[in-house]
Amino acid sequence: MLRATVILQPPHPIHLGQTLGTLARGHEDPLFRSVHTRDQEQYWVSSTYRNEGVLLCFSREHSTVKDLAQRLMHPITVRLWCHSDASALEQAAANLPYWLGFHDVWDAFLTLSTYRDLPLVLRETQRNNPGIRLSATGQLTRHMVTAIAEQKVTGIEAMGGMRAIIRELGSPVPATGNPHQPTGMFFFPDARAIRRLPSWKWHRFGFDSARSKAILAYTDRATSLEHLAHTAPVEQLASALNTLPGIGPWTISEALQRSHGHPDAISVGDFHLAHLVGYALTGRRTDDAGMLHLLKPWAGHRARVVALIKASGVLEPRRAPRLAPEDHRFI
Structure with missing residues (x-):
């Protein structure tokens, strides 16, 4: 297993919970967990780079400094783990400032x-x-599929269905040896694996045909859309997403708020x-x-x-x- 540690100095006040907390989908999200210890706050997030899962742990030591803005300027430590791809680890490390909203002035x-x-x-x-701050994870497929799952259903239905898909198709995150690592976390499944999910399992996981078809429409073009997400203006990406059947303004905004930190979505x-x-x-x-x-x-x-x-x-x-x-x- 490969691992790295990055210490980042915020360019402006960063509240970890208010910035990263928007990524959580319920209390038992297999992709996101928060842990508060006596000495620090931790936010564990799974991510994917170059088709390799990378586990992230954002943490900051508790401070007795009274001034809030000063406390929120304290350094943030990020630990990263992946199984074998050093380039995925490097790419994840390079994107950490966007996860933390350093760009969001x-x-x-x-x-x-x-x-x-x-x-x-x-x-x-x-x-x-x-x-x-508005976090920008760059994880378009994760946020698009999750947003489609949340279309026109209750949060309980959406989260239950997504957890079933993630546990069925995703892979467990590696054991890091950190005593505070949460259990039950997974990496988000690859779009190709989602496309292979049989129709009876969509039904078993609580998805109606409209949402399952919309997810499949996205995953059919996921590779080109992810490329567009990293090379084109966000408006062009939004226009491309809007051409997909079953995907409209709500879904696109929900995804771009998290993948790109879109300030006007x-x-x-x-x-x-x-x-x-x-x-x-x-x-x-x-x-x-x-x-x-x-x-x-x-x-x-x-x-x-x-x-x-x-x-x-x-x-x-x-x-x-x-x-x-x-x-x-x-x-």
């Missing part, structure tokens, strides 16, 4: 003439949380987001068209506004019971 947003038009609670949220069609944005900005819920109208003054930075809304804790009062998932597998 908020100066242009904070100096907008319209920034002062944000509600006071959101401006205070930014001042009190200077380490919020908005998940139009989300069951809750428009209501949340409307309530945070006006005190009233709205629809997708209303959300886009409300966010227009911060065009180019709309994902950052949404990140502040989510970090603020502002929530519209619940009006109805949670939607119960439906299970059609045995009908």
